Amino acid sequence: RGAIIRDKQLILLPAEHIYNKINGVWNLSADQGNLGTFFITNVRLVWHANLAENFNVSIPYMQMKSVRIRDSKFGAAL
Secondary structure: OOOOEEOOEEOOOOOOOEEEEEEEEEEEEOOEEEEEEEEEEOOEEEEEEOOOOOOEEEEEHHHOOOOOOEEEOOEEEO
C-alpha cells in the first residue's frame, strides 16, 4: 500500500498509460457523496476525492468480473 496520487496527478505503474481522466465523478454512499477524479488506464481504474487525495480506490482490471451502469437516486452509477 502506498500513495497513488501526488499533487492531483496519478502515480503511474511501470508501463502504465492514462487513457482518460474524468473530473467531477462522485463516490456515492447512502445520502452523501464525495466529488473526485476518475482515471482510466491500461492497467486499472482509479478514483480519488478532490479534497482528500488519501481517500481513493484503485481496481486492477484483473480483479474485475464485470462492470455495469445502473440507476441510482443521483442518476447513472457505475
